[in-house]
Amino acid sequence: MAETVVSFVSDHLATLLREEGSLLGGLREEVQFIKDELGHMRAFLKVAEPKEDDDPRLQEWIKQVAYDIEDVLDEFVLRFAGYRHHGFCGSLQRILKAIKSLPARHQVASEIQSIKSRIKNISEGRQRYQVEFGIDDCVTGSSTMNDSWRYSRDDALLVEEAKLVGIDQPKQHLISMLLEGHDHQLKVISVVGMAGLGKTTLVKKVHEDPDVRKNFPVRAWVTVSQTCDFPKLLRDLIRKLHKDLDKSAPQSIESMTTAELKEIVKDFLQQAGRYAIVFDDVWDVEFWNEIKFALPEGNYGNRVMLTTRNADVAPASCTESQDFVYKMEPLSIKDSWTLFCNKIFKGNRCPDHLMDVAKAVLDKCDGLPLAILAIGGLLASKDVSRIDEWEMIQHSLGGKLERVKRILSLSYNDLPSHLKPCLLYLSIYPEDYLIDCQGLIPLWIAENFVEWREGMSIEDVAWGYLGELIRRSLIQVTRVFYEGSPVTCQIHDLLREVILIKSREQNMVTITTGQPMTWPSEKVRRLVVHSSSNSSNIQHHQQRQFYSFEHLRSFITVRSTNPLLSKIFLSEVLRSSKLLKVLELVGQEIEETPNEIFNLLHLTYLSLFGTKVARVPRTIGKLQHLEYLNLGNTGVRELPVEILKLQKLRHLTVFQRVDPSDEDFGIHGFKGPSKLGGLLALQRLNTIDASSGSVIVIEIGKLTQLRELFITQLRREDGKELCSSLANLTSLRELSVESIGKGDDREIIDLNHHLPSLSSSSSSSSSCSFLQSLRMLFIRGRLEKMPKWVAHLHGLVRIDLNWSGLRAEEDPLEFLQHLPNLGEISFCGSYQGERLCFKVGGFLKLKRLWLRKMEGLRWMTVEEGACPNLRKLVLEQLPLLEDLPSGIQHLSHLQELGLYAMSSRMLEKVENQEEESEDYRRMTHIPEIVIGSYTDDGGWRIRRLWGKQKKTSLA
Known part of the structure; x- marks a missing residue:
């Protein structure tokens, strides 16, 4: 597994030789030697890796040397990089700096020589291992990638939908168990396997x-998961129950005891009506013994479903005669x-020639x-003409759960x-964690992966990596965006166990929950x-004994809030981590x-998202290598001019959320320096x-690399300059423009201007690239006219x-x-x-349509042949x-028609239809109609009409 480390350091060396070569001086030749040797190591390890379980000594040896190389190189850059000066004064500063740093340069040279000597020993050891294992060192040191890794939104990312087999019968069986019977007691159904x-x-x-x-x-x-925090789970349940009825959960739950939270759940369910709750991945009997007191019996025929891999949990939860245990069986040979x-x-x-090995x-x-x-x-990535590759995988397989891990x-x-x-990096996330894909991508990039x-x-490129891991079924997509790209994903519990082991073996990630732990003997x-159910432990434990973090590259908090991170602990980590590259708080x-x-x-x-930081000091300009800065949902409203020194900055996110209870929900932006166009690397x-x-x-x-641009408080007179x-911005994919003001009082956004490179001919191929690349457009403010260039946004x-008020x-x-x-x-x-x-022939790709708060709208017509793929239609306050x-x-x-705060006449027509009426026949094909009306507290009262019978189900 050291191949990963060696590959990473080798690439780092190549960057150093390219960007910092002038600083290396007489050490350049030594560094080049190390880089070349790492290439040979990488090639050898690529072949040797399958044998690591037999003798991991060489892997361990090379891994430690590779990490040492990374440390020395980062120390070198820290000491010598960033001192490029120009002119006569600059030359003097260079000379003085070189004289002052001679001892440091000598120390780095000594360390590099030591590493060179150790690498020579490894090269000799590698030759011995080649003889012992019969490994042919014939692989080139550079990795190649074919086009198969490239991300394509046309792939079926929701693999479950496309590949579910053998599920119909057990699904119908469980549904019948939920629905059958007229008992009024709580029924618990456990699915075990x-x-x-x-x-x-x-x-x-x-x-x-x-x-x-x-x-x-x-x-x-x-x-639920293995590491269940019961009070947190109850709060999560309360929020989800309220959200299902479009209500806000009470803020007081944050400070309630476990007993009080149980009462909240019980009272809510008793008043809400018939319920069905799923507790997924229950690990022990004690969980059921705790949660059952929060679930009222009622007289509605309520249902609870559990999934568990623990055979003792199911019978313990299903104690009454009307309860049911469903034993999950493996797929049949046919379905498999x-x-x-x-x-x-x-x-x-x-193919016939693969039939025997495939069945094996x-x-x-x-x-x-x-x-x-x-x-x-794994096999899908192999050449179908190479039966030997399939046979090699067949012989590598070992019984049951351990075989799955194998x-x-x-x-x-592979x-x-x-x-x-x-x-392996996904090991930073807790069990059952929903991973935000847009948050994961910049972390991969920052880690130089x-x-x-x-x-x-x-x-x-990074999205391509994610797509490949999805196609290999190593990552499960849990939610997709409008065009099929993944929004959130997860890893299966078993895969997480595997990568946790491998991550620990590589000393890639060290995880703490604040509980007393044995720190790795290697450098963290x-x-x-x-987060931890006892969040004070990290304070007390770490104050007794601090550990050296001088080799730390990343410090990340996940589901972690104060006081889990004491100021003392955080200060110690930051003070001693001079080589830190990633900081997420x-x-x-x-x-x-x-x-x-x-x-x-x-x-x-650097991410301080969601913190209470309200000011960015001028010393931000010292962070010359900063590429990603996230100050979203903080109190920061202005950036100092020193931000312009960050010439590598590619992602800049700074905003403050407006009160979500405000009907005109939006965000406050930040005021930047007048020469913001100097940040030429900006993409977001x-x-x-x-x-x-x-x-x-x-x-x-001037920010010609921009891919995402969000503007707020735009003035009418600046519309022409914005169009110019x-x-x-020929790479722009997402554009959001918001004018000054609120609601109907927003100032006019004047975007109806000629784009300089836009041909007057609508069919011309010479339209500017901005029009071809834009994928999302959000306009919040009045429009006197619809910008003509919108009709050219073919992508x-x-x-x-919002609030355009078009005549x-x-x-x-x-x-x-x-x-x-256009899909949404x-x-x-x-x-x-x-x-x-x-009109007929229009909106051929449209899938979702929301129409809200257009007070003059009286008639709406859909001609036959229009919107043939529409899945969801929501009408609100018309x-x-x-x-x-x-x-x-x-x-x-x-699939769904939503009617929210609509006229009483429309709702009467929808709800009181006779099956023989024309209006009923017009909507009988719609599986679900959702009707929403305001409650006294400003929330929604939801009613649903289901299926062809369209019987009202009151929520």
């Missing part, structure tokens, strides 16, 4: 089934084969879906070297703090930025306050128009209907006209719209 059988997948399908949703209007899903072929051959038949491999999976998908993901280890070992650290590729941004390189109770941060000259990634700018005038808008046009600036997939003659549908990729529209106060008509859209029966793929 070993890890990897698909218990969670099955129960999730049952929980989301329309018949179940119809019969149980109050539902919640709670993941179907899943196997779906994964590897995309549903096609297995499948036989060792024992019908476990997790094992089949994992081994299938399969997962094989899947890891990964290209650039993907291994990315997967992602290779630069010619003609591609490094972010696109990445320290991750997780999300949600910490920090009121000001610790001064120690500005001495971290290697720092590449979120959110710049443009109220200071046209100067800042003009500066935006946008024409220069657009989503548009939001009837400026029908926004005319501009949007022929955009070939949200209008709020966007149109003053009386009629909206979706007081004059008294009938369902004319032609709604043409929306054959519509």
